[in-house]
Amino acid sequence: MSPLKPRISVEYVENATIVTFTDEKILEDNDIAALQESVMSIIEPAQHLNLIFDFGNVQFLSSAVLGLLIRISKKVYENDSNLMLCNINPKIYEIFKITRLTKVFDIYKDVNAAIASLNPAE
Amino acid sequence: MVSNKPISQSMIIASVPSAVSDVCGPVLAELEANNFSQEDSFAVHLAIEEAFLNAVRHGNKMDPAKKIKIDYLIDADKVEISMTDDGSGFNPKAVPDPRCGENLYKAGGRGLFLIESYMDVVEFNEHGNTVRMIKYKQKASQSK
Secondary structure, eight states: OOOOOOOEEEEEETTEEEEEEOOSEEOSHHHHHHHHHHHHHHHTTOSSOEEEEEOTTOOEEOHHHHHHHHHHHHHHHHTTOEEEEEOOOHHHHHHHHHTTGGGTSEEESSHHHHHHHHSOOO | OOOOSOEEEEEEEESSGGGHHHHHHHHHHHHHHTTOOHHHHHHHHHHHHHHHHHIIIIISTTOTTSEEEEEEEEOSSEEEEEEEESSOOOOGGGSOOTTSGGGGGOSSOOHHHHHHHHOSEEEEOTTSOEEEEEEEOOOGGGOO
16 A cells, blocks of 8 residues: 555644645545645644644646535634635635635734734734 | 637547646647737636536546547637536526625635636536636736
8 A cells, every 4th residue: 555645745834734735736536635634633732722734835726626625614613713725825825715705704914913913913 | 929820629628627628728828829928827727727627527527537628729819728528518697796795605606707707718518518718828918
């Protein structure tokens, strides 16, 4: 059996959990199933997570990934956690805009901006 | 170098999701050879992915014994792609707008909307099992 290719990397910064998608293209059912399994393993056991998805490596995705993000967001909110998306390239951002998912997800320019939103200056 | 001769191909492909690369590979290579912009290639790539997966999932009901017929024509000005599945067809007008109401929070239902958003012409045959899509080449002055 060939080893599974890592689909995400996870980093903990301040009070945030940063999930970086490592693939340039996220398309096939297998990619999406592997992503869902990896991300759910982080979300399901935890509550009050500040989850940041970093799309900096992603150059192409299909509507199946949008569906995955919706499923993940439902689980995130069930667990009283927060979900932020960032580093989305302009072509992919256009997909979010056209589908009006910019109204569903909190989208930030980069990881720093997402973290800063969690820790507003007093 | 821009190829002046139109490229026309037909292929019959296994109805499995991974086979979409058999379509995307040659079409995207031809678009590059014909100096289509990156924006055009992105749009056509997205439309092929969405249309092919719709054909596999909804048309052929994930039956790997079924096939998908692809015809494409690429010339200096446009790319035209037709996909036909072995299914019973559907009524595209009955597909709800994924941007409205509760649909916005549903996991599925955005594929056809994206195809229509990114391609210049999208038509279905009467049976509803063939989609014909056209993308006209973006003029150089329109490129970002």
